[in-house]
Amino acid sequence: MSATVTRKVIIRYSAENVDQPIACHLAKKYDLDFNILKARIFPRREGVMVLELSGTKENFDAGVRFMKEKGLRVEPLSKSVTRNTDRCVHCGACIAFCPTEALHRDPGTSMIVFDPERCNGCEFCVTACPARAMSIDLF
Amino acid sequence: MKTSKVRKTIAEINERIRQGRAVVVTAEEMIDVVERHGNAEAARKVDVVTTGTFGPMCSSGAFLNFGHTSPRIKAHKVWLNDVAAYGGVAAVDCYLGAAEVAEGDPLNSVFPGEFNYGGGHVIEDLAAGNVIRLRLEGYGTDCYPSRKQEKNILLHDLRDALLFNPRNCYQNYNCAVNMSDKTIYTYMGVLRPRMGNANYSTSGQLSPLFNDPYYRTIGIGTRIFLGGGRGYVAWHGTQHAPETPRSPNGVPTGGAGTLAVIGDLKQMSPEWLKGASFLGYGVSLYVGIGIPIPVLDEEMARYTAVRDEDIVTQIYDYSMDYPGGGAMKSLGEATYRELRSGRILLNGREVATASMSSYYRARQIAETLKTWIEKGEFLLGEPQALLPSVSPSPPEGRRKR
Numbered sequence: 001m002s003a004t005v006t007r008k009v010i011i012r013y014s015a016e017n018v019d020q021p022i023a024c025h026l027a028k029k030y031d032l033d034f035n036i037l038k039a040r041i042f043p044r045r046e047g048v049m050v051l052e053l054s055g056t057k058e059n060f061d062a063g064v065r066f067m068k069e070k071g072l073r074v075e076p077l078s079k080s081v082t083r084n085t086d087r088c089v090h091c092g093a094c095i096a097f098c099p100t101e102a103l104h105r106d107p108g109t110s111m112i113v114f115d116p117e118r119c120n121g122c123e124f125c126v127t128a129c130p131a132r133a134m135s136i137d138l139f
Numbered sequence: 140m141k142t143s144k145v146r147k148t149i150a151e152i153n154e155r156i157r158q159g160r161a162v163v164v165t166a167e168e169m170i171d172v173v174e175r176h177g178n179a180e181a182a183r184k185v186d187v188v189t190t191g192t193f194g195p196m197c198s199s200g201a202f203l204n205f206g207h208t209s210p211r212i213k214a215h216k217v218w219l220n221d222v223a224a225y226g227g228v229a230a231v232d233c234y235l236g237a238a239e240v241a242e243g244d245p246l247n248s249v250f251p252g253e254f255n256y257g258g259g260h261v262i263e264d265l266a267a268g269n270v271i272r273l274r275l276e277g278y279g280t281d282c283y284p285s286r287k288q289e290k291n292i293l294l295h296d297l298r299d300a301l302l303f304n305p306r307n308c309y310q311n312y313n314c315a316v317n318m319s320d321k322t323i324y325t326y327m328g329v330l331r332p333r334m335g336n337a338n339y340s341t342s343g344q345l346s347p348l349f350n351d352p353y354y355r356t357i358g359i360g361t362r363i364f365l366g367g368g369r370g371y372v373a374w375h376g377t378q379h380a381p382e383t384p385r386s387p388n389g390v391p392t393g394g395a396g397t398l399a400v401i402g403d404l405k406q407m408s409p410e411w412l413k414g415a416s417f418l419g420y421g422v423s424l425y426v427g428i429g430i431p432i433p434v435l436d437e438e439m440a441r442y443t444a445v446r447d448e449d450i451v452t453q454i455y456d457y458s459m460d461y462p463g464g465g466a467m468k469s470l471g472e473a474t475y476r477e478l479r480s481g482r483i484l485l486n487g488r489e490v491a492t493a494s495m496s497s498y499y500r501a502r503q504i505a506e507t508l509k510t511w512i513e514k515g516e517f518l519l520g521e522p523q524a525l526l527p528s529v530s531p532s533p534p535e536g537r538r539k540r
Binding site: 087089090091092093094095096097105109110111112127128130131132 | 193194195251255328329331335336337338413414415416417418423425481491492493494495496497498499500502
């Protein structure tokens with residue numbers, strides 16, 4: 001049996017393909033559990049949805065292929081969340097806000113560590129950071 | 140064993156620094172030294188303890204002299220990158236405050252305002268060598284006829300640029316929580332409702348005034364690390380309050396001493412001066428400060444070995460008590476060890492903590508200062524006058540305002 005993977009992806013719709021019930025197909029055809037973390041979708045306009053998908057590696061890959069065939073742009077969420085290391089001063093103003101501990105303090109060095117793979121794109125850190133070091137490019 | 144008292148002077152320590160023989164440790168390292176050897180032996184071994192702090196410090200700013208223009212102008216109004224500076228100092232002098240917001244900023248009209256640029260950011264840009272748009276307006280006099288001037292400048296072009304911060308380096312500061320049902324936006328950061336987070340802002344055991352709680356060695360003329368350059372303590376800071384209640388170890392249990400500091404902005408770097416934007420509140424400036432503390436005797440050895448678990452601060456509600464301006468009721472005390480662990484216990488509940496001040500940067504500052512002194516590049520400044528203080532004579536714990 002193939003190992004289960006859990007990945008967060010951003011799905012970008014164009015005005016032409018925004019009406020497709022993508023999450024439903026992912027669940028039914030590819031047996032993927034989905035959790036909608038964020039969505040901004042309007043009829044006949046571009047849209048964005050952030051999904052956490054869990055399932056076997058084959059099904060996940062097949063699901064992503066299916067979305068791409070349908071003309072959607074799919075990329076890992078971690079690519080859209082960035083920390084500007086020149087601006088970050090490692091104060092830690094962000095860490096109490098981060099629900100997934102993607103931002104956390106290294107107890108040894110006291111540096112603030114950012115793990116984009118754990119980020120769920122909530123954007124709390126963007127507003128909590130006084131140095132404006134965090135940016136998320138979703139919409 | 141011989142138990143003679145240790146007595147050193149700053150002049151003697153400076154002589155050892157010149158000879159490359161001074162023993163310098165950071166405030167973190169001093170904890171271990173005293174634990175292992177005791178106060179007397181530590182005082183004998185160690186000459187200087189270096190401290191550091193890096194946090195948003197309002198009450199910062201810079202005096203800038205931009206030189207005379209042709210024709211001359213009495214710059215009555217001054218803007219740098221659209222941030223207003225106070226021009227009432229002289230014809231071509233101004234004071235740029237870190238907390239001044241750029242003109243045209245929507246402020247809190249769309250709440251919470253973002254406050255993306257202000258005086259603190261201009262100071263950072265100056266230190267970074269970035270081009271700044273200088274705009275001047277005058278009313279025209281016989282000696283200063285020009286009424287309008289505008290030009291691009293660099294820090295290098297300014298005749299003089301002095302960072303002068305009237306209140307920095309707070310000796311202890313409140314921990315802020317929000318007891319209300321809605322998110323509030325404060326100078327202590329975003330505070331989520333129903334004690335969603337507790338924000339604090341000092342570097343604890345590394346912080347300069349925690350390591351010399353009665354200001355025995357820090358006074359006017361003390362040479363310091365300021366924004367990456369060498370600066371000085373100019374005076375006690377505004378709101379300096381040495382009479383704040385203290386723990387038995389002499390450390391104040393709430394906001395107490397402050398420092399006014401001065402230094403040449405041209406020596407400083409944007410790494411240690413960084414503009415800050417507080418959502419819904421305004422702008423400020425992160426300032427890096429490090430102060431070397433001479434270990435003159437056993438008492439100074441004891442003071443400089445203070446640990447996070449021995450320093451407490453008060454937790455206040457910033458939704459009701461603080462804005463009200465009346466007497467504030469402390470919700471409880473927390474040690475910096477608890478605060479830095481990421482969780483404190485308040486009213487029986489675990490609350491996540493967030494720091495406004497960077498411990499990592501504070502440690503870097505203490506290490507840098509240590510290196511400067513070890514290399515003989517930085518001598519201790521002999522204070523010309525000490526700051527207002529209270530007597531450390533017992534009973535220390537009962538001192539009141």
